[in-house]
Amino acid sequence: MADVARLAGVSHMTVSRVLNNHTAVREETRRRVLAAIKELGYQPNTAARALATRRSGVIGVLTIDTTLYGPAGTLYAVENAARRAGFSLTITSIKTVDPRSAAEGLDRLTSQAVEGIVVIAPSSQIGQALSPLHHRVPMVTAGDALAGDVPAVYVDQAGGARLATNHLLEHGAERIWHIAGPRSWLHAQARARGWRSALKAAGLQSPGVLYGDWTPASGYRAGLLLVEKIQEVDAVFVANDQMALGVLRAFHEHGIRVPRDVLLVGFDDIPEAAYFAPPLTTIRQDFAAVGEHAIRLLISEISGEAAQNSYVVPAQLIVRQSSIRRSH
Template sequence: MEMAERTPAKTPRQGRVTASMADVARLAGVSSQTVSRVSNGYAGVNEETRRQVLAAMKELGYRPNSAARALKRGEFRTIGVITFSLSSTGNVRTLEAIANSAAAEGYAVTLLPVALPTQDEVRGAFTRLEELAVDAVIVIMEVHLLDAATIMLPPYVQVLVVDSDAGEHYTVVDTDQAGGSRTAVRHLLGLGHRTVWHLGGPADSFAAQRRTDAWRAALTEAGCTAPPLIRGDWSAESGYRAGIELAAREDCTAVFVANDQMALGLLRALQERGRRVPEDVSVIGFDDIPEAGSFMPPLTTVHQDFAEVGRLCVRAVLRKMRNPDDGARGTTLVPTRLVVRESTAPPSGAR
């Protein structure tokens, strides 16, 4: 089918602000109903006709009215994601996994960053949801900021929380932080280290707290005394500062670090102070970032399956959207696994 003769109507380049469905139909030589079926992705349209309609849309700069389509379908096919930190490797990789999984299901993602982890900022993010066309919200944030008494959720918007212990109040998807931490500690004790030091994350992080609690519990179960906890802020710089402190301790032969970025800074500090890894000090990280195998030495670490976290988040929130009366709560844990590389070995006295 050939394109119909162009009408005198101006194209966007000629000064027309918005092309209508009728304009597309006239240019393509089809009915408005056919244009609607093409723009909504319905089957049953001849492929040649579909190409003609799409060419007319491109020529006129026509954009289907997604809001109108959403009203007809009862959904916007968009998921909002609220997070207060994009500097954390875990948050960024979780966000990427959610976006990829949502796209695979035909959904877009709208990011609502929160500048500061405060109640007012979080309340503002949920308020902005009322102005946006989203069907559901995935929150990557500390759960104590989600106070139902002060935050009004938009009606019919389903909420899922990542990295939280809010299973009694929300649907939660999380990595098995405790299981991964116990595996890391047991690996070091199994190599012959008498105890394991811990460089933990920020005190207000639930993930950091779970890793710290599991570290201490694993040492207690093994009959070992837990050394004093050292805290960082997830950054390589804080790992470096902690490494300077630990390098001065001859009794420190093994360190479990709460994330790989801090482990990177720790490795640098140990090297600068003449403590060899793993000959003098064994180091384990957490996350298994893509660069972990390129550290010097390659880092033994706990692998988090961010892709699976994203897939489960999207699957769970879509299930809630399709069954809004389902009041199911609880936490789904994604297993971790230890990736053994060259930064861990038996202590020098045990070789």
Template sequence: MSSQPHKPAVITDVAKLAGVSHQTVSRVLNKHPSVSEHTRKKVLEAIQELDYRPNQTARSLVTRKTSTIGVVSCGSSQYGPSQMVYGIEQAARDAGYHVIITNITELTRDQITEGIEHLMMQQVDGIILITPLIVNVNEIKDLLPNVPYVLIDAPWGIDLPTVMIDQVSGGRKMIRHVLDLGHRDIAFITGPMHWCDAKYRLEGWQHEMQTENLPMDLVIESDWSADGGYAATQKLLKGGHKFTAIVAANDQMALGAIHALKDAGIRVPDQVSIVGFDDIPEAAHFDPPLTTMRQNFPLLGKRGVTHLLERLNDPQIDVHQSLIQAQIVVRKSVKNLV
């Protein structure tokens, strides 16, 4: 004879076992401060004993909240955006929220619309958009008129709630370190110029080079990849350009640059120095260990979630942009010429 399937516990079962009302159980589940610690402990023990699982759908019908954050992410195959998503997930979990992620390949109106519509069908409470590419600000406003949202890694100076790393300052710190060590002939390998990070890091490089009245003609656009960094460095070498240092706009391109220089019989950093940007986990194990700029992606995700929760609690809160500073990590890939 087959046994009957176990019937899941409901809130009244918890109340009966704990010797309280179902309203008290509800207050414990919602972390209401009016419940005594003794009563809270009894309810939690009953929940554990019965393996009770709250009906999230029913709760959301009452509260009109799902405790869910939606994320529209573009460029998730790259290290930066992927780490931003990880930071958002960690911060949301700590705040008691679940995360639903939809990935898009381009920041076009159609793809952003599709991503937002998918998340809204899941009844998310708010949306975080990871927007590393240059976007049309008015389109973002039009697409999100009735849901709280925050942008991460968006253009600086836009009239939208934004959290970002100060890429211009990071670019300036990166090149300033190289200049302070006596380098004057410096090449720059940029990322794709339709990416905000590439544009702002180049601006930082240009600012410091201009301050020193140095030429700024050794700039090659690449694609963030190690292969792209390799090809860009080969182009510099074949062009017969004179340089003592290469500034790569991310660590992967720096890795490719090191490879190309070694294939050409050029020693790093004895003959040509290299710096990168991001401080990926492997950067400390490059040969030589890479000097680079560290971006605090967990903090970026936490700030994004914090600002979104603020907007959920107060939709009329003032729009502002939050900047996080990148920090230089000095290793062994830059030679001191002073």
């Protein structure tokens, strides 16, 4: 650190303030110190800094072991937001979604002296492990509200489902089926709830729910079941885009044309959705906003400030060809 101070022409204390993101440093001085750090390739000794300041500069993340678009997108957004705020991350993934695994994962994080924890695990079973620990370490959930006393940031899943269902209703569909995600996932529960509420508001009965596991293969299997009763299907709202891809494959194999015969809407707006055949109408989630607000809430908790209990990010309908039946 002394070499950095000498090259930048500042005091040892000023370098320390820059490293700790202290506000009492002029922007010109901050740039000069950062340039010196880069030129010298200086790496701060985080362990020593933690001992001196009782601040580790590390945020822990508990997440599930998955490559699914929603949790993976949320993790990426949280990491970017934490980095911009001057924190690094340590991540613990759990393979089994249950209270015991969650408690073990949280214990691993707290043993690393993290300043706070972000939980990205969209299952109702995880919430049981959070409340007992929240009084000991600042904590926020990102993606779902898992425990009543833990601040949460999440996309309005039910609202997104209502957008999707109302869009199909506006385009003439009445018998709108739903292919849901796993029953234990809060996202799946909320999307099914939003679908039902939109149909109820329109005075319509829910024709039926089929369940998948978020994969294209499960969507394909559900699509084959719908093929058998296609005369009872005007449209399908699918709880994620990967399962919608499987539905498209099943329909295509049996000569069912989307959108001419059946309208289709997914959820997530994965990068490939615009290149499905036909391009998929879907619901977009603003993961960047989730990550930004989650880190902001956590920093407020770390600082001892009163933080709002939750922040809900609106979902957005992205209209493409799969839900628009052209007149001939």
